[in-house]
Amino acid sequence: MIKKNIPKERRIILKYADDPGYSNKMNCYLKNGGYKMLKKAIKMKPDEIGEEVLKSGVRGRGGAGFPAGMKWKFLDRKSGKPIYLICNADESEPGTFKDRQIMYKDPHQLIEGMMIAAYAIQAKQAFIYIRAEFFEGARILEEAIAEAKAKKFCGDKILGSSYSCDLIVHRGAGAYICGEETGLIESLEGKRPNPRIKPPYFPAVLGLYQCPTIVNNVETLCNVKHIMQMGGEAFSKIGKPNNTGTRIWCVSGHVKKPGYYEFECGALTLGEMIYDICGGLLPGRTLKAVIPGGSSSKVLRADERFTGKLKDGTEFDWGIDDIPLDFDGPASVGSMSGSGGIIVMDDTVDMVEAMANINAFYAHESCGQCTPCREGSLWMRKITKRMCSGDARKEDADLLLSVANQIEGRTICAFGEAASWPTQSFIAKFRGEFQDKAKHGSSKPKLQLI
Amino acid sequence: MIVSYRMELTEHTLSKIEDLIPKYPEKRSAALMVIHLVQDELGAISDDSCTWIAEKLELEPINIKELITFYPMLRETPWGKKHVRVCRTLPCALRGSYGTCKVLEERLGVKEGHVREDGEFSIEFMECLADCGEGPVVMVGEETYENVEGKKAEKFADLLVKEKLNTSKEFVSYENGLVTDLPITKTTKKK
Numbered sequence: 001m002i003k004k005n006i007p008k009e010r011r012i013i014l015k016y017a018d019d020p021g022y023s024n025k026m027n028c029y030l031k032n033g034g035y036k037m038l039k040k041a042i043k044m045k046p047d048e049i050g051e052e053v054l055k056s057g058v059r060g061r062g063g064a065g066f067p068a069g070m071k072w073k074f075l076d077r078k079s080g081k082p083i084y085l086i087c088n089a090d091e092s093e094p095g096t097f098k099d100r101q102i103m104y105k106d107p108h109q110l111i112e113g114m115m116i117a118a119y120a121i122q123a124k125q126a127f128i129y130i131r132a133e134f135f136e137g138a139r140i141l142e143e144a145i146a147e148a149k150a151k152k153f154c155g156d157k158i159l160g161s162s163y164s165c166d167l168i169v170h171r172g173a174g175a176y177i178c179g180e181e182t183g184l185i186e187s188l189e190g191k192r193p194n195p196r197i198k199p200p201y202f203p204a205v206l207g208l209y210q211c212p213t214i215v216n217n218v219e220t221l222c223n224v225k226h227i228m229q230m231g232g233e234a235f236s237k238i239g240k241p242n243n244t245g246t247r248i249w250c251v252s253g254h255v256k257k258p259g260y261y262e263f264e265c266g267a268l269t270l271g272e273m274i275y276d277i278c279g280g281l282l283p284g285r286t287l288k289a290v291i292p293g294g295s296s297s298k299v300l301r302a303d304e305r306f307t308g309k310l311k312d313g314t315e316f317d318w319g320i321d322d323i324p325l326d327f328d329g330p331a332s333v334g335s336m337s338g339s340g341g342i343i344v345m346d347d348t349v350d351m352v353e354a355m356a357n358i359n360a361f362y363a364h365e366s367c368g369q370c371t372p373c374r375e376g377s378l379w380m381r382k383i384t385k386r387m388c389s390g391d392a393r394k395e396d397a398d399l400l401l402s403v404a405n406q407i408e409g410r411t412i413c414a415f416g417e418a419a420s421w422p423t424q425s426f427i428a429k430f431r432g433e434f435q436d437k438a439k440h441g442s443s444k445p446k447l448q449l450i
Numbered sequence: 451m452i453v454s455y456r457m458e459l460t461e462h463t464l465s466k467i468e469d470l471i472p473k474y475p476e477k478r479s480a481a482l483m484v485i486h487l488v489q490d491e492l493g494a495i496s497d498d499s500c501t502w503i504a505e506k507l508e509l510e511p512i513n514i515k516e517l518i519t520f521y522p523m524l525r526e527t528p529w530g531k532k533h534v535r536v537c538r539t540l541p542c543a544l545r546g547s548y549g550t551c552k553v554l555e556e557r558l559g560v561k562e563g564h565v566r567e568d569g570e571f572s573i574e575f576m577e578c579l580a581d582c583g584e585g586p587v588v589m590v591g592e593e594t595y596e597n598v599e600g601k602k603a604e605k606f607a608d609l610l611v612k613e614k615l616n617t618s619k620e621f622v623s624y625e626n627g628l629v630t631d632l633p634i635t636k637t638t639k640k641k
């Protein structure tokens with residue numbers, strides 16, 4: 001047997017988080033070189049930091065993968081209005097649990113990254129918008145901020161410079177839509193989190209209080225610290241072109257060792273992740289499907305062949321195991337790496353039930369502003385639910401697809417796509433199972449997912 | 451109409467609210483945080499609370515009411531003394547969270563979405579709690595418990611009923627498992 005090289009984790013963001021004895025307190029962070037990069041940054045010109053971030057090629061880790069440096073460039077500085085920085089710590093895409101590890105175990109890394117970013121964009125005020133279920137997480141961050149203030153790492157006249165910026169921890173209240181950046185902004189203004197229409201409400205131009213605002217994910221902002229440390233150029237050499245840095249992948253579902261794993265972008269394939277890193281499937285099971293980037297991304301079937309051309313022109317012919325784990329890999333097979341949440345399903349899963357579970361999520365979380373999303377998500381839940389309780393109709397697969405197709409592209413925010421992509425892909429790839437439900441009624445399901 | 455209700459809040463909470471509001475560039479932004487503080491103490495937000503909070507933030511009561519009725523974690527009626535949140539979203543469901551919920555419903559004697567008659571327990575199905583690698587995930591109050599499935603769920607429920615969950619060695623919450631500089635576990639902040 002040929003000995004296989006098992007890919008190794010490269011922990012940059014989570015370098016210390018799980019070390020025995022590493023705590024979330026200031027003295028521990030300082031012992032490990034903490035806040036040196038903020039000291040370096042505060043002596044630089046703000047624009048120089050922006051240039052480094054641009055050079056690094058770092059893409060947003062919250063879902064859309066937009067280059068952070070470019071987003072910062074879009075800031076409307078001419079308006080003269082105050083600029084705000086918001087860290088999106090709402091982490092609520094099903095299958096994603098990486099930001100939690102950072103905030104609970106290494107909060108100062110986030111604070112340092114944020115203060116460098118705040119200085120770079122010359123923010124007047126910074127916020128961490130954290131989901132309310134992270135009760136202790138919010139307390140940890142508040143304590144860490146108090147420690148940082150005492151040491152002049154944030155607040156008034158940071159490190160004796162003329163730059164001041166306060167940092168506020170703001171708790172949500174259990175709504176997924178607060179993760180969408182304009183919904184988040186409305187929520188932070190004390191309103192219902194109804195997303196705003198883009199254009200004109202691009203946060204970098206018209207964000208919080210109609211002022212230029214940068215919203216970045218927790219992991220993205222932590223990367224800013226490491227870009228300072230390495231320099232943008234060196235950071236851009238980690239991973240692959242257009243897919244720079246590491247990513248924290250969260251694996252859940254039917255594998256032996258689910259968990260979070262940090263790898264250089266493109267350092268391993270989906271197959272290596274499932275079999276070598278996560279220990280493979282449970283005994284006696286076979287792989288059925290994988291959702292690669294949080295529940296909003298399109299499902300992949302275990303026996304699919306994916307062929308096509310990459311951006312650089314090279315042709316590929318992949319099985320599911322061959323898909324590279326980076327930004328472009330899952331995108332080139334028609335799905336996305338999204339928030340990095342990989343959900344693995346084995347042969348015990350009834351795909352109609354899985355669909356019903358997902359649809360219940362979107363029906364619960366739609367903000368209700370757009371009719372196609374509000375009504376469509378409820379219909380999709382209703383149809384899949386009845387299919388699972390023995391009342392499937394012959395036309396249900398087509399009906400579901402037609403509802404999903406009428407949501408996509410007709411809504412204010414990307415939640416519309418997030419709600420319709422699962423249905424579209426489940427029907428496209430597992431149509432047989434949906435049709436069988438009408439023929440055979442509800443066979444006793446092996447797992448209860450709804 | 452401005453009516454000044456006297457709120458049954460402790461001095462501690464009142465002063466927290468006073469400190470909080472000026473931190474925000476605009477008063478209204480403090481709404482969710484003020485609501486959290488009031489709800490933490492009173493268990494729910496009554497109409498009187500709405501009016502009181504609105505007045506504090508120079509808003510109309512409806513501006514607070516519309517938040518209470520939108521956000522899933524804001525309440526017009528209180529949950530039980532011990533509120534149990536069970537994650538039902540796909541990754542947890544794949545690991546058996548629907549079964550976990552059934553066990554909890556049976557042993558705690560209350561249906562999901564309800565409060566037990568004596569007000570002791572309530573159970574709520576939650577959407578993804580961002581800990582999917584260790585599902586099924588169950589929160590009791592503010593603590594997160596992982597891998598509560600199958601037989602373990604029964605034991606978990608029994609310990610919970612006997613009020614022995616926080617001293618159990620088998621079930622250590624995510625929060626208590628964290629390393630801090632404090633020598634002992636730090637759950638003192640809770641009610």
Ligand SMILES: Cc1cc2nc3c(=O)[nH]c(=O)nc-3n(C[C@H](O)[C@H](O)[C@H](O)COP(=O)(O)O)c2cc1C
Nearest residue numbers: 060061062088090091092179180181216217220414
């Ligand atoms: C429905 C919906 C939910 C979202 N949820 C989150 C979330 O929980 N956390 C997050 O960081 N981004 C989330 N996003 C993406 C944000 O809108 C935004 O793109 C991101 O915070 C930008 O940060 P980044 O560029 O650093 O990724 C969500 C987007 C949508 C459409």
Ligand code: SF4
Nearest residue numbers: 367369370373411413
């Ligand atoms: S798409 Fe859905 S979630 Fe987004 S604004 Fe419209 S109704 Fe709200």
Ligand code: FES
Nearest residue numbers: 537542579581582
């Ligand atoms: S699905 Fe339960 S924590 Fe994410």
